[in-house]
Amino acid sequence: MAAAIETKSLTKTYKLRNGKVNVVDKLDLYVEEGEIFGFLGPNGAGKTTTIKMLLGIIYPTSGEAKVLGKEAGDINTHRIISYLPEKPYYYEYMTGMEILKFYGSLFGINDPAKFQSLLERVNLAGDAGKPISAYSKGMQQRIGLAQSLLNDPRLLFLDEPTGGLDPIAHIEIRDLILQFREEGKTVFISSHALSDVERICDRVAIINKGVIARQGKLDELLRGGRIEVIADQVPADFPAKLKDLRVTSSYNNARLILDIDEEEDVNGVLDSLRSAKAHIVSVIPRRKKLEDLFLETVKNVSEKRTTTMSGAAQ
Amino acid sequence: MKQIWSIAATTLGEAIRRRVLLVILLVGVVFIAIAPGLGVLSARSETTVLRSMLLGIIQMTSAVIAVVLTVYMIPNEIERRTIYTILSKPVQRWQFLLGKYFGAVLSLAVMMALMTGVLCIAYWIQQGYNAQGLQDLLKAPVMFFVQMCLLAAIGLFFSTFVSPLVNFFLSGGLYLLGSTFSLLFQDMLANPNAPGVAKMIATVVNVIVPNFAYYNIQNPIINPQVVIQDEFQNYVKIMAYGVAYIGALLVAGILIFDRREV
Ligand SMILES: Nc1ncnc2c1ncn2[C@@H]1O[C@H](COP(=O)(O)OP(=O)(O)OP(=O)(O)O)[C@@H](O)[C@H]1O
Ligand SMILES: [Mg+2]
Numbered sequence: 388m389a390a391a392i393e394t395k396s397l398t399k400t401y402k403l404r405n406g407k408v409n410v411v412d413k414l415d416l417y418v419e420e421g422e423i424f425g426f427l428g429p430n431g432a433g434k435t436t437t438i439k440m441l442l443g444i445i446y447p448t449s450g451e452a453k454v455l456g457k458e459a460g461d462i463n464t465h466r467i468i469s470y471l472p473e474k475p476y477y478y479e480y481m482t483g484m485e486i487l488k489f490y491g492s493l494f495g496i497n498d499p500a501k502f503q504s505l506l507e508r509v510n511l512a513g514d515a516g517k518p519i520s521a522y523s524k525g526m527q528q529r530i531g532l533a534q535s536l537l538n539d540p541r542l543l544f545l546d547e548p549t550g551g552l553d554p555i556a557h558i559e560i561r562d563l564i565l566q567f568r569e570e571g572k573t574v575f576i577s578s579h580a581l582s583d584v585e586r587i588c589d590r591v592a593i594i595n596k597g598v599i600a601r602q603g604k605l606d607e608l609l610r611g612g613r614i615e616v617i618a619d620q621v622p623a624d625f626p627a628k629l630k631d632l633r634v635t636s637s638y639n640n641a642r643l644i645l646d647i648d649e650e651e652d653v654n655g656v657l658d659s660l661r662s663a664k665a666h667i668v669s670v671i672p673r674r675k676k677l678e679d680l681f682l683e684t685v686k687n688v689s690e691k692r693t694t695t696m697s698g699a700a701q
Numbered sequence: 702m703k704q705i706w707s708i709a710a711t712t713l714g715e716a717i718r719r720r721v722l723l724v725i726l727l728v729g730v731v732f733i734a735i736a737p738g739l740g741v742l743s744a745r746s747e748t749t750v751l752r753s754m755l756l757g758i759i760q761m762t763s764a765v766i767a768v769v770l771t772v773y774m775i776p777n778e779i780e781r782r783t784i785y786t787i788l789s790k791p792v793q794r795w796q797f798l799l800g801k802y803f804g805a806v807l808s809l810a811v812m813m814a815l816m817t818g819v820l821c822i823a824y825w826i827q828q829g830y831n832a833q834g835l836q837d838l839l840k841a842p843v844m845f846f847v848q849m850c851l852l853a854a855i856g857l858f859f860s861t862f863v864s865p866l867v868n869f870f871l872s873g874g875l876y877l878l879g880s881t882f883s884l885l886f887q888d889m890l891a892n893p894n895a896p897g898v899a900k901m902i903a904t905v906v907n908v909i910v911p912n913f914a915y916y917n918i919q920n921p922i923i924n925p926q927v928v929i930q931d932e933f934q935n936y937v938k939i940m941a942y943g944v945a946y947i948g949a950l951l952v953a954g955i956l957i958f959d960r961r962e963v
Contacts (some may be wrong), residue, residue: 463791470789
């Protein structure tokens with residue numbers, strides 16, 4: 388599979404009054420064609436900045452960015468990609484249909500049947516004649532999605548496509564994105580909606596303060612979570628022996644339920660259970676939640692940062 | 702080419718819905734409509750004064766519209782983030798900027814045509830039907846239009862890198878300077894007592910600042926006895942001057958806008 392997006396040491400520095408900030412810092416991203424890629428990070432992490440660089444809207448301070456094999460910002464690549472900006476705005480006087488006509492004309496597309504079918508696809512056929520100023524947030528987001536599908540893109544950049552939307556709209560947009568995957572499109576989503584991302588993304592990168600903290604297949608990143616062990620006929624004094632391990636336990640009626648944080652502790656626990664003549668009922672690896680991974684990653688990085696910073700201050 | 706046209710058409714569509722512009726336009730039109738009414742009171746010989754006043758109103762209104770229209774052009778696109786979606790399509794920045802410029806020119810054409818239409822009606826009511834008179838009268842708005850195209854190019858050029866407020870004073874200031882400087886300059890050159898350094902600086906300014914005074918042709922209309930030799934040739938010359946200036950400003954604007962972060 389070819390790379391849809393590849394960056395090497397991509398860096399964006401902004402000059403502020405009190406010095407310079409690397410808003411995006413030596414970013415190495417790799418997105419394969421056909422995958423749905425989640426780009427996560429707290430507010431101000433540098434997600435939008437990265438997307439803008441990948442689109443050639445702003446220019447990197449250093450490093451490289453390739454999109455579909457070409458330098459980012461290449462005008463021919465723009466024919467086969469599309470972009471839904473975060474909180475998009477359109478010329479407010481236009482109606483939904485006029486928006487599609489206008490953006491279509493930028494591709495040289497003038498196909499009323501296509502506009503109509505796109506409006507139907509995003510559930511706006513009934514509101515095609517209303518001006519955008521009369522659209523709700525969700526409708527604006529949906530006309531944005533319709534606009535981003537005009538050129539039947541191979542690669543879509545969606546910056547917070549569900550930002551500010553109600554749960555029903557979340558589901559609708561999630562379903563649309565899943566359809567994109569079936570059509571073989573590559574989707575690059577920046578989002579704060581972790582449960583959506585967990586459901587639809589193949590791979591994710593977590594970025595914090597401009598630095599990639601994690602990147603990989605979602606399955607692999609979420610593996611190695613807690614492991615649940617359930618045992619019967621456990622002697623009453625057994626739970627006390629576990630206090631040195633990172634486990635949470637609940638003991639009731641000779642049944643013990645353990646939540647073990649570290650995989651390497653599992654064997655030891657099982658051995659001592661057996662030697663205590665307990666009966667092991669089940670050992671189940673529990674997948675981490677993306678939320679756990681996110682918090683853990685972001686917290687880790689911030690802690691490291693503060694330590695190095697206070698270290699430098701001394 | 703298609704892209705430039707689409708962006709220009711959209712810019713026109715927005716401009717004719719901008720409330721500020723409509724208010725300015727309305728004020729202009731109302732003045733043009735009522736000015737002849739005031740003229741009825743005065744003597745017949747003052748119709749030339751009236752004409753010059755009407756043309757002055759058109760010119761002033763158009764200049765304000767040209768500046769207000771263009772100083773917000775690029776900053777607004779960035780602030781409202783409408784530019785991001787456009788630049789993520791197969792649209793080059795120079796195409797975007799040209800589209801914006803032609804949109805401004807179209808908007809000016811529409812608004813100035815409206816004012817000129819009202820002017821013609823006012824003139825007709827005042828003077829009765831007079832084909833030759835109308836034709837002479839229309840020369841001025843046509844020249845004003847070229848002047849406003851030049852002013853719009855200045856406004857758009859600055860809007861690629863300065864804020865609307867600063868731009869308002871820059872473009873407005875250049876317009877006033879360019880409308881008066883060449884006369885002052887000629888006086889200065891004729892004056893043997895002017896210091897050499899001042900003359901040199903003035904010469905540089907005279908070259909850089911576009912000469913808006915070229916297009917102020919109310920006077921020959923007001924004083925028809927002053928015959929400009931080769932009138933037609935003169936018009937062609939100042940139009941070429943305007944087009945060359947506009948071209949240079951657009952190229953400079955594109956060079957700046959191409960490098961600019963949006
Ligand atoms: N033009 C600019 N000049 C200076 N700093 C900027 C500029 N644009 C963005 N930044 C800073 O860069 C950082 C990253 O911004 P960015 O918009 O990329 O974050 P984000 O990850 O998209 O955040 P969010 O989730 O809130 O959308 C922020 O701290 C922001 O203040
Ligand atoms: Mg963002």
